[in-house]
Amino acid sequence: MTRVAAVDCGTNSIRLLVADADPATGELTDLDRRMTIVRLGQGVDRTGRLAPEALERTFAACREYAGVIKAHGAERLRFVATSASRDAENRDDFVRGVLDILGVEPEVISGDQEAEFSFTGATRELAGRDHLDKPYLVVDIGGGSTEFVVGDDHVRAARSVDVGCVRMTERHLVRDGAVTDPPTAEQVAAMRADIEAALDLAERTVPLREARTLVGLAGSVTSVSAIAQELPRYDSAAIHHSRVSRDRVREITDWLLASTHAERAAVPSLHPGRVDVIAAGALTLLSIMERTGAEEVVVSEHDILDGIAWSIA
Numbered sequence: 001m002t003r004v005a006a007v008d009c010g011t012n013s014i015r016l017l018v019a020d021a022d023p024a025t026g027e028l029t030d031l032d033r034r035m036t037i038v039r040l041g042q043g044v045d046r047t048g049r050l051a052p053e054a055l056e057r058t059f060a061a062c063r064e065y066a067g068v069i070k071a072h073g074a075e076r077l078r079f080v081a082t083s084a085s086r087d088a089e090n091r092d093d094f095v096r097g098v099l100d101i102l103g104v105e106p107e108v109i110s111g112d113q114e115a116e117f118s119f120t121g122a123t124r125e126l127a128g129r130d131h132l133d134k135p136y137l138v139v140d141i142g143g144g145s146t147e148f149v150v151g152d153d154h155v156r157a158a159r160s161v162d163v164g165c166v167r168m169t170e171r172h173l174v175r176d177g178a179v180t181d182p183p184t185a186e187q188v189a190a191m192r193a194d195i196e197a198a199l200d201l202a203e204r205t206v207p208l209r210e211a212r213t214l215v216g217l218a219g220s221v222t223s224v225s226a227i228a229q230e231l232p233r234y235d236s237a238a239i240h241h242s243r244v245s246r247d248r249v250r251e252i253t254d255w256l257l258a259s260t261h262a263e264r265a266a267v268p269s270l271h272p273g274r275v276d277v278i279a280a281g282a283l284t285l286l287s288i289m290e291r292t293g294a295e296e297v298v299v300s301e302h303d304i305l306d307g308i309a310w311s312i313a
Contacts, residue, residue: 004020005077011040028124034068035219046170116155119158123215137292165280223271223281
């Protein structure tokens with residue numbers, strides 16, 4: 001057993017996993033798994049810089065995580081940063097802050113590396129499940145980017161594209177500094193066109209339509225599952241390996257795009273930090289399902305964070 005700590009810092013959230021890893025059995029036993037909405041990517045698509053308030057929110061979460069890691073006595077720590085910190089001009093400020101707090105330098109990984117970790121985290125425990133046909137298409141819908149990975153036991157092809165729930169919301173659904181409530185048909189059409197263009201780009205590299213099982217990762221997908229199940233609160237156990245049909249995803253997406261902020265905020269299973277960006281995330285998922293012909297999505301709570309943990313186990 002090796003006790004490891006993995007941190008995944010994305011555009012919308014930062015997450016921590018402390019776990020005992022047993023490479024011999026392929027088991028990863030969670031000791032602590034938590035998530036904080038920090039919106040690190042706030043305004044990056046427009047300004048090209050990480051906002052001071054976004055950095056401070058992220059550093060506050062890092063201070064909390066440092067205490068958890070120390071309390072559990074993790075032997076190894078890896079901190080991976082994704083889309084927002086790749087894109088920002090002032091990413092050195094981010095790197096210095098994390099190094100001061102956690103004692104490790106964040107690795108600003110490429111989209112291809114991100115895809116590898118996501119695939120490993122999502123599929124390692126699916127091995128041997130005869131009811132899930134291969135190859136898998138693993139789709140990780142993040143805040144600033146979406147990763148597409150096709151593979152069987154190993155990755156065959158991967159591509160990261162700059163479409164995510166925060167980026168699409170800020171690019172298409174914000175007017176005069178606030179999210180349109182609800183968006184206009186023109187805004188939705190423009191967002192859909194952006195998503196379709198990204199799918200065209202992904203399909204040049206990744207054979208999206210060859211996959212037999214669609215596996216969906218990250219907060220947009222898990223939130224759609226929670227809504228589909230009408231959960232009274234967010235329940236990881238109920239969400240992990242749940243299945244949501246394409247028709248149900250379409251129904252939920254249509255409702256989210258027509259709803260007001262207050263209506264979305266009233267959904268008991270929806271994290272407050274996702275209320276403004278969930279519609280864009282759901283539309284991204286629906287577009288992927290329609291493009292690939294997937295009748296359902298298998299939802300996984302295990303994703304890039306688990307892949308990071310395995311990389312240091």
